[in-house]
Amino acid sequence: MGKGELEPEGMLIFEYDNNFTRDINKVITLRNLIKAELKLDKVYHTFMVRCQPKACASRQSVNCYGEGKWITKDYVCLLSGRNCDGIPVKPGTGEIISCLPFLLEEIEILHPGYLILFGERVAEFVLKAYGIYNSIEVKQCYQYEQMTFLTTVEEGNFRQEHCKDLASFLSK
Known part of the structure; x- marks a missing residue:
């Protein structure tokens, strides 16, 4: 809300x-x-x-294939292991x-x-x-x-x- x-x-x-x-x-x-x-x-x-x-900056810099969700429910990036730093x-x-x-x-x-x-x-x-x-x-x-x-x-x-x-x- x-x-x-x-x-x-x-x-x-x-x-x-x-x-x-x-x-x-x-x-x-x-x-x-x-x-x-x-x-x-x-x-x-x-x-x-x-x-x-958000546009994922980590996804462009990592060799990854496939579509899907790359973030946890707590906004932790599955690729970098850090909080999401995507660009709004x-x-x-x-x-x-x-x-x-x-x-x-x-x-x-x-x-x-x-x-x-x-x-x-x-x-x-x-x-x-x-x-x-x-x-x-x-x-x-x-x-x-x-x-x-x-x-x-x-x-x-x-x-x-x-x-x-x-x-x-x-x-x-």
């Missing part, structure tokens, strides 16, 4: 844990900006893909589809009134999961039952003017 209030008014959904989201100060600043502009008291944030795919990579469609049911369950459990979708891929996959297929774009507002989906740019590019755009949808 993500982090924040367990009865949120708003949920921030990032694509995956990246350099921006690993910096807790950046996440807190982003959350506070959204809370102030959108006048939300309780905010929660989560990820569309929870398990970070952006998740593919397969990882997104595998993780999407967990995100949808999290949304259904917490049932926030507002969901802020960061980036085109998050908007596309989440909205399509709710049956919204037509003209999915960033900087738009979509309704589904009692939830309002607000699409915006990726978190690293999010600025105060983007927050004002989101707030303008809520004032209509």
